[in-house]
Amino acid sequence: MKFTSMKSGHSFIGRLAWVLLIYWFSSCDFYAIRTIDHEAHVDSLIDRATVLKFSKGIERSRIYLDSAYARFPDAGIMDYYRKYDFLRGNYHDENFKPDYEKVQSYIDSMFGVLEPGVVRERYKKNYARIYLLRGDLFHHLRRYDEAYSQFFQGKILMESTFDSCQSSQYTSRIAGMNYQEKNYSKAATYYKQAFHEVMTCSNGGNFDDLFVSRQGYLSNIGLCYSKLDLPDSALHYYDQALRFIGENEHKFPNQNNFMAMARAVIYGNQATIYLQQGDLLQAETLLKESIRINRQTGYYNRDAQLSQAKLCELYLTNNRLAMARRELLSLKTSLDTLPHPDALLRWHHVQSQYFEKVHQISQAHYHLKNYLALKEYSDQEKAVFKGMDQALQNLDSQHKIELLSKKEELNRLYLMGAAAILMMALVIAFLIWHSWKRTRKNLLKLAALNQQIIARNTQLQTTLTELERSQQENARLMQIVAHDLRTPIGAISMAVDLLLEDQLRVHKPQYFLKMIKSSSANSLILIDNLLHSNTTISKKEPVELQDFLASCVDMLELKAREKQQSIHLEADEARILVDRQKMWRVISNLIANAIKFSSPESTITVRLKKRVHTVQISVQDRGIGIPASLKANIFDLFTVAKRPGTAGEKSFGMGLAISRQIVEAHQGKLWFESEENQGTTFYVELPI
Template sequence: MIAVIACTPATQKTYEHPAYFDTVFARAYTIEESSVAASHAYLEDAYARFPEAGKADLFRKYAFMHLYSMRIFNYQKAMLYADSMLTLFNDKSLQQRYPLNYAQALLSRGDVLRDQKKYNEAYLYFYRGREVLQKTNDTCLYHEYASRLALVYYRQEKYPEAARYFSETFQWLSRCDTSSFNTFYVLQGMLDNTALSYDKAGNDRRALALYDSTLDFIRKRGAKFLHIPDQARGIKAATAVVYGNKGSLLLRMGDTLAAESLFRQSIAINLHGRDEKKDAQMTMAKLAALYLSRNFYDSARAVLREMKSSLDMLPDAEIRQRWLSLQWQYYEKTDQQNAGYAALKDYVTLKDSLAAAAPKPVVADINKEFERMAGEHRLEILQKNNELKTAYLFILVFLCLSVILIAVMIWQNWRKSRRHVAALQLLNQEVTTQHEHIQKSLAALEQSQQNHYRMMKIVAHDLRNPVGAINTIASLLLMANQPERKEQDKEMIELISTSSVSALNLISDLLELDTSLTNMEMEILEIDVALKYCVDLLQTKAMEKNQSIRLHAEPVQVMACPEKIWRVFSNLINNAIKFSPDGAHIEVELKRQNGNVRVAVKDQGIGIPPSMQGKIFSQTTEVKRKGTRGEASFGFGLSISKQIIEAHDGIIWFETEEGKGTTFYIEMKAASRK
């Protein structure tokens, strides 16, 4: 629970009353140890008697009830309380005033989605929570995000990633205040979870070393809390959990005696404790399986009876399913067929019920489940009675017959193939000849195209200097203030200057066409910064037409060539200015979406007619049009932009409505966050 204490002037609304509610929650936690219902009733009554409760006070209540709902796996109520917490912070000012509470609300909703196996949605809320925590500049709170992401990876069975984030949580939290019992308890849990993740990933040596490190950590760091009964009980329960996890690893490594000892120690602690009874039930299942594998039937029966008594007091459907499976195996091994069939039937029924409620389908056909298990049982009987040799004989006969049949089929196909070999060879020669002709034609076409582009660039390059000189001379003539110059001469000089500028722009576009984009120098680019720079440069041009450019950008990185990407932005925004009327608004948006970066440039211009839409990205002058003020256009800018974006493995497209405007979109892959 995150409690935020602040001083507020008397003129402001009071959102929290810690002096009253600190006492209330301390009492509620005490009552909860003996009766959960009484604790919740007391809490409701305390809030009813204090109508002045503010939003921060209500947050404490919702957080308390959310945690309880998560512990009893009531995800519907847990989600309601998480939504209630978020509703309290609809106001931006409250989000800024209580960032820790707001972050906890986001993370709490993510917790529910994670346990419902809606991992993509959960990650969104974890990410938003992390963003809020990072703005506080308190690195000690990063573990709140890292631990949740670790659990998502663990639930998805991505154990190496889970181990990395559990370890990262431990490291972040270790740098902060470790004097409190709650911090100690979280630290030992993260260390144990890291070991468990390596265990699941099959890294036995690393997992075993971390289990021992966890026990050593609990023994050394937990000693100072043993004088407090509740905390001493929590330390014993945590130790028992590690015993159970380590025992599973040792059993897999073949050390059954050590595994049995750890299982029994874990059960002895947690079965009679208060906090980890479910862990005791799961450990009893491991111990019973161990006894059954070693044919210690009396010991297995005793553990299964004790496990059933615990499940009667604290039911759990998944653990009961495991118990029924073990009970069936026990009856089968002790030759109690009727009882075994009844246990098997109950097991399959419960399994189907759980599968129907699960988010992803599993085998739910009871008849097929019976057939599969019965088949396994029959195979075991065959092995015991040495009847497997007969099965091998049948298999051998079947294989011999199959070989003979295959040989006959090969012989028949070989006879048929001889008649077709000559025809196929002739056809192959014809295809080869045609292929050579096509290759020669393609080579000639490619050489012709290269000659065309080379000639075009030579012409364009040679034109740049004389046209530039014409522009310079026209500009100098305009700058020279000669009263005797006729107005008609001045207009002609201005026309020369304007025409030369247009010609220079056309030459630049021609030189850019078909530019090789294969050897671009790529780098990590803050694309939002580049886009803002381009917008700032073009604001002046837009103001000449009383237009405004509005930018909405998220911080995003891409791997790109800065000069090429800047040219694309400049082309699209210049077009929006050119083809929009005076006084129009141009919207530029940059956002991250599903691992990609999407840029949208939306204008209120003349739109693109249907006859031009299929040619808009082609290298042709058929698509050139004048702007709303008669600005010149050569029709090459969008073609160049398409080449650049596709060279970055991106896509560019547009949506338009003639007479109302056009929106151009660019989508590229976002760079990984460091």
């Protein structure tokens, strides 16, 4: 195909797009309106029909639903599907009189609702489930070949849905057939597989998948191990099933009856194991509870009949003949109302044992004959299952043949699709090439512009980083200023308070005024120094350390007096070159820390010792000491080793770091010795 211009290329693509769009619309089913479902409304109808089922009977429930749907003209596809599914379940319920013809009729109706191809594809999971329901019906009617066929077709559909919930239903049916064939080991394996599938399924709100199937599979695994004479494994899975019910029943508050029935079935199964182990008391307790629950109207009465038969066997084993007789009569009354072939078989067997114990041999012989006849008939019916493996193999072979046939058809479709894709690829390649020629220059311009933008962004990022660093430095400077100004301003505040309170008995006003003047001068000098440099030594001058330390002690004496503390000074005469203001910050900070971390009424000792080449200043307290865990970080700027003082004073964690920097700027050393709860001594060593 030749294209003379870009315009003709776009025209072809446009026509192709319209063809695809028209095809898509034509493939949309005309059932779109019918697929609008009314889930909440149908829920309410089914809830009402369920109440009528148990109070007025199945027919009354059906009449109500038919009438309600007659006034429901907008019902969607799934609305009808759910109606037929509910009625199917009604007529298949063994607690009522089953009507399998009606079950078949409603299953056919479910097929009819989903029969149109487009609808069937949209509801593939529901369509696959109908095959399983029909297979269950044929299985119950002992039409096993047809049941296998339905299960097989359902399996094929389920495989295409990738839904493990649906897959678990097929797996559980295989497990059930193996169980009936008495292949209990293989049945347990399939039930475990079904449990794994249903536990990983994505169906978020289906009660059957989220609860019924999960607890049922656990219980059935236990039943298989019980048949394999592995009682510990069986009890383990029964306990798992009961624990699962207990942990999840709160999620389904409207399903209390089902929870009770599920527990009752498990109790009956556990009792069988305890009977085998000779624990008759535990077995009797479980059987009575199982019978009490499932004997109620609307509950699983057939399971109660089996539990009654087991209880009769227990009474006979324990030679409680009167109780065995009473339970046998009760069971017979129940069987007359609700026939149950398995329970009837066990009833005849227990009856024969009972009459043998009471020495009524003729009655025992009569019931034994009936038991053997029913057992032979039951065994003949179950013998049909012997060909199950071969039937499944045949169906699997058929499935493989169908898959090969479909694969061949798909290959043809793929070949046609590949040709169409190749043609489209050529068209797209031409359009791309044409567009590339036209946009190449634009791309080059865009690349140059991109480089300019990247360079500008780099420049802006650098500027932003510098601004952030400057901001951090300013914040740090403010914290240091705030910390170092606390001591002189605090001294001024205390001196003013004493002047205002007229406490002049110890000192004259001039003493406090000199202190205020000295502290104010120190504050101004400190501010000036901090604005230019935090710890850099500006100038050194000769300082008489004895007088210098005395002035530091005097300034902080009032602060110590507030905590009933005293400061004791012991000083040799020494004169060295230091930056007076910087060193004042160091000594004041050490004495202020000693006051902060000392107990009331304690003494703080300040010593000055002159040596050959150095002087050593120490500040010793008898306070709370420094814990070992904090010692390594005590000189860090903004250290985490911060604690409140003994009177709750706030700690900023910067003073010691600044002090060490100042001392080291004088070529000196600052260190400490401390024991927790014993006190701390800080040492400053400076060269003469």
